[in-house]
Amino acid sequence: MIQAPKGTFDVLPEDAARREVLESHVRRILGGAGYGRIETPTVEATELFARGVGEATDIVRKEMYTFDDGGGRSLTLRPEGTAPVCRAYLEHGMHKLPQPVKLWYLSSFFRAEAPQRGRYRQFWQVGAEVIGSAVPETDAELIVLLAELLGALGARGTRLLISSLGTPETRAEYREELTAYLHRHEERLATEVTSRIDLNPMRAFDSSDPQTREVMCGAPLLLDRLASDDAEHFAAVRALLDDAGIAYELDPTLVRGLDYYTRTVFEFSSDALGAQSGLGGGGRYDRLIEQLDGPPTPGCGWAAGIERMLMIAGEQPVAPQLTDLYVGMHGRSGARTAFALAREARRAGLQAQLELAGRSLKGQLRHADRIGARYVALVGDGPSAPVSLRDMASGDELETAFQNVIPTILRGSRLS
RNA sequence: GUGGGCGUAGCUCAGCUGGUAGAGCUCCUGGUUGUGGUCCAGGCGGUCGGGGGUUCGAGUCCCCUCGCUCACCCCA
Numbered sequence: 001m002i003q004a005p006k007g008t009f010d011v012l013p014e015d016a017a018r019r020e021v022l023e024s025h026v027r028r029i030l031g032g033a034g035y036g037r038i039e040t041p042t043v044e045a046t047e048l049f050a051r052g053v054g055e056a057t058d059i060v061r062k063e064m065y066t067f068d069d070g071g072g073r074s075l076t077l078r079p080e081g082t083a084p085v086c087r088a089y090l091e092h093g094m095h096k097l098p099q100p101v102k103l104w105y106l107s108s109f110f111r112a113e114a115p116q117r118g119r120y121r122q123f124w125q126v127g128a129e130v131i132g133s134a135v136p137e138t139d140a141e142l143i144v145l146l147a148e149l150l151g152a153l154g155a156r157g158t159r160l161l162i163s164s165l166g167t168p169e170t171r172a173e174y175r176e177e178l179t180a181y182l183h184r185h186e187e188r189l190a191t192e193v194t195s196r197i198d199l200n201p202m203r204a205f206d207s208s209d210p211q212t213r214e215v216m217c218g219a220p221l222l223l224d225r226l227a228s229d230d231a232e233h234f235a236a237v238r239a240l241l242d243d244a245g246i247a248y249e250l251d252p253t254l255v256r257g258l259d260y261y262t263r264t265v266f267e268f269s270s271d272a273l274g275a276q277s278g279l280g281g282g283g284r285y286d287r288l289i290e291q292l293d294g295p296p297t298p299g300c301g302w303a304a305g306i307e308r309m310l311m312i313a314g315e316q317p318v319a320p321q322l323t324d325l326y327v328g329m330h331g332r333s334g335a336r337t338a339f340a341l342a343r344e345a346r347r348a349g350l351q352a353q354l355e356l357a358g359r360s361l362k363g364q365l366r367h368a369d370r371i372g373a374r375y376v377a378l379v380g381d382g383p384s385a386p387v388s389l390r391d392m393a394s395g396d397e398l399e400t401a402f403q404n405v406i407p408t409i410l411r412g413s414r415l416s
Numbered sequence: 417g418u419g420g421g422c423g424u425a426g427c428u429c430a431g432c433u434g435g436u437a438g439a440g441c442u443c444c445u446g447g448u449u450g451u452g453g454u455c456c457a458g459g460c461g462g463u464c465g466g467g468g469g470u471u472c473g474a475g476u477c478c479c480c481u482c483g484c485u486c487a488c489c490c491c492a
Binding site: 116279363388 | 444445482488
């Protein structure tokens, strides 16, 4: 039997309803803050991610679905949303719009990883990006909006970690300092850490190896090396979060998996998620647009995983689908008339369903009962034959003419 | 990519030390020559994830493979 590809899944109606509730929260919260929706293509030029996300990242090195489009172009199924949004910002000259440009998206992304609970090869993210603003209010607003979304979902036990990465220059200097420190203590580090010292030394902070952790306790911290304006920016973001009553923990070792971040970085997580504890996160990316050959343009944003948010979301009130009218028939000879009645009912604004399974009369009533139909109309042989209209709640039933069925239901009067 | 657990009807599962498949739920039909929610009866539905091997005989043992799952890793 053909199955959905490894790490992918079908969204069935019941699950789709929960997703729609989530999306409605997104629309209300982000729309209410003036963010407009953007959707970019599922595939992009591979170079966009190589340059935007960074060649050294795991994402680019081993997690991208890359293929030749048949015309000699290398395309990649998007592994994240920020680089594509920045590409679109440049391609459409959005720098001419009033700044900043505030965007959100809800799309699926692709990464070739080993599937796990909360981690899929095709997964969905909601993201928000603010391009063209460098002020700390932007960073804080984005964090507040994500916190609000999680709150609206009834997510419990979430934690917010924040830090600042400073500028690429500060990072470069710090990186040398850290690399030198790591090399000095190389013999005490885990092999998977030593092998990455020159590639991505910051990863050493994430190691779970006890010896390595000991070494890292004495390691220099980037947060202590920030330039004064970066430190000021970070302090301002923190002050705004404090004002907003957003609780957070300072995590000087917070490292995100994408290379484009500068200054503020943050992440919401939940222990209820198991190993894949990250709910969503993001940060400032003041050099990314330049990296993509655009003019110097600051940016800030986040992305959050739909599947993970749904895992920790409280019970969302999903409105049950109501059926005003179920159109059945006394026999197959009434099918044509029933078809016409269902059509007219829908045109009149009723939620109407037609018997489509060739059920017996008993089966039709049983089915109508199960789907919660308020009324059942049983048509006879032809439009001139009387229609039995039954109120399912009371059991009352009357015989009436075809053309009286819909007006009777619209009046909502009890049948007797 | 590495390691552990699992994989029997649409769903939840039972099948003892190998003898050629079961239950409950769901769905459909009937129980009133046409009318639901309870109850009763019956029916549809499985090449026991797939392939190979051992055996007179394998869902049950062995190997390979696919998938799910948990962890490492990474991240959303």
